[in-house]
Every structure is written in C-alpha cells, then in structure tokens.
C-alpha cells in the first residue's frame with residue numbers, strides 16, 4: 001500500500017471503531033430526580049387478611065402524609081421541613097405509634113422518643129422519654145437548632161420544652177383503647193412488644209404480630225440537601241426509662257449529604273447494636289456501592305429476620321425501602337412523578 005494512504009486508513013478504522021461504540025452505547029442511567037422522599041409507618045407481621053377498612057385507612061393516611069412531604073419539596077421547601085411536617089401529621093394520627101396513638105409503658109404511660117438530622121452539616125437533635133409534648137419531632141428539631149446539645153431526656157427534655165414554649169398535652173391525649181388492650185395482652189404474657197404485636201387475638205383483626213407504627217421520613221430537596229427523622233412511642237410494656245433506637249442518632253436516624261438519609265423501624269435494641277442507619281450511609285461512602293445494596297447488606301446481613309426495616313434516600317435521589325419482616329407501611333415519591341404507598345412486598 002502506498003505509505004501516503006496510511007493516515008487515511010488509520011482514520012477510517014478509528015471512525016468505524018467510534019461508530020461501532022456509538023451503536024452499542026448504553027443509554028444513560030435513570031436521571032437524578034430533583035427531589036425525593038420516602039416515609040414509613042412501622043414494620044412487622046401484617047396479615048394480608050387485614051380488615052380492608054383498616055388497610056385502606058392506613059394506605060390513605062400514608063398517601064396524605066406522603067403528599068404533604070411531596071408538595072413541600074416540589075415547591076422548593078427544605079428536606080428538614082418536609083421531614084418535620086410529615087412526621088407531625090403522622091404523630092397526630094392515632095393509627096401510628098407516635099404522638100397520639102403511642103403505645104403504653106409497663107406503668108400504663110406514654111413516653112415518646114424522636115430525632116431529626118440535617119445531612120448538609122450533620123446537625124442533629126433528639127428527645128427521649130417525653131410525656132407532655134404533642135409533637136416530639138418538633139422538639140427534637142428545636143434541640144438541634146436552639147441548643148448546644150444533641151439529646152435531651154425525660155425531665156430535662158420537659159424543661160427544654162417549657163423554655164421553647166412548644167404545644168403541650170396531658171397523657172390522655174396520647175391514649176387509645178387499642179394501645180391499652182395491647183398493653184393488657186403484653187402484661188399477661190410478660191412480653192415487651194413492638195406496636196401491633198399480639199393483635200391477632202384482637203377483634204380489630206388487623207395486624208398479626210407485634211411490630212409497627214413508629215414513623216419516619218427521609219428526604220432530598222431541590223438544593224441537594226438530605227434530612228431524616230423518626231418518632232415513636234417505643235415498645236408496648238417497655239420498662240422504666242427504656243429508650244429505643246428512634247432518638248439514637250446513627251441507629252434510628254442518620255443523614256449525610258455525602259451518602260444518604262435513613263430512618264429505621266423495628267426492635268430498637270437490635271438497631272442500636274448494629275448502628276443501622278449510620279452503617280448504611282458508611283457502606284455507601286466507604287465502598288461506593290449504591291443505596292439499595294448498602295441497605296440490603298445491613299437489613300439482611302446484620303439484622304435477624306423480622307427485626308424490621310428502613311426507608312432511605314441517597315444523595316442522588318435513589319430510594320430504598322428494605323425490610324426483613326413480612327410488611328412495612330411505607331411510601332415513596334419523587335420529582336419524576338413517582339408516588340406510591342404499600343404495605344407488603
């Protein structure tokens with residue numbers, strides 16, 4: 001071949017190679033949503049024979065809660081506001097084990113825990129064992145924004161609530177007949193139970209086992225900031241001063257803009273031992289795996305079957321809702337129009 005033609009041949013092969021690559025090129029991965037939100041209302045053994053009216057009541061409440069958060073994020077609100085407002089709504093709904101409708105302690109009282117975290121700066125606030133605060137999630141946010149501390153417990157948290165002037169209620173506000181009956185059954189069995197445990201014998205016939213009702217939210221806003229929060233009455237028949245994972249930053253709640261925002265629900269002691277929420281974020285940050293894989297690694301690899309689950313949103317708007325119990329009340333929405341609530345697989 002005439003040596004002068006070599007450059008032409010090389011160019012031709014190069015062009016064919018590039019052309020071939022173009023033809024095989026995979027389309028881009030799913031675009032990153034501008035905002036995303038995931039919520040939960042507890043995890044556990046929820047019978048598929050659940051009374052349809054009760055099932056629909058849960059689904060409707062989840063939809064309403066999700067819509068509150070979706071609308072805030074859609075209008076450019078912060079992930080922190082979305083987390084707080086959704087949880088306030090769920091705390092006020094007696095269906096859930098948070099705020100009104102919280103489960104009862106061994107002494108027949110209500111002691112509430114909550115936490116919130118800002119993924120943009122790792123600011124966080126929590127309260128444990130509060131008894132008169134209508135919306136513990138808002139008090140947790142005040143701890144984060146108006147104190148130099150992270151967690152206030154029991155009487156100290158009430159004193160802080162006095163200073164903040166948050167809305168107070170008496171214990172009757174939290175009372176529901178259903179939780180009272182749960183406590184009676186737990187006392188008979190000398191069992192400490194998650195919400196909905198033991199309702200198989202109840203005429204309500206809605207939840208077959210004893211887990212569920214804690215509420216939590218994880219959200220990514222249009223500015224790319226993550227936040228998470230969790231609120232609970234804890235476990236039925238819990239003993240003096242017992243604190244679960246929900247107000248423990250790293251176990252029940254975690255948010256870091258470098259990785260993800262997580263809220264947990266289930267047997268709190270196991271979530272504390274396994275530092276579940278932080279561990280999911282750490283796996284993402286240190287190994288580079290995606291949110292779903294990181295969450296599955298922890299929920300299926302570290303926790304025991306039926307311990308519960310998590311909802312989470314990553315810094316790229318990926319949503320994970322992973323649980324090792326038969327059901328988890330949950331919902332997910334994003335800027336692409338995804339909007340769904342579910343109970344079972």
Ligand code: ASP
Pocket residue numbers: 042043097194195211212213214232233234235243244245246264265266267268269308
């Ligand atoms: N994790 C909560 C606690 O142990 C209970 C729950 O999620 O249902 O206090």
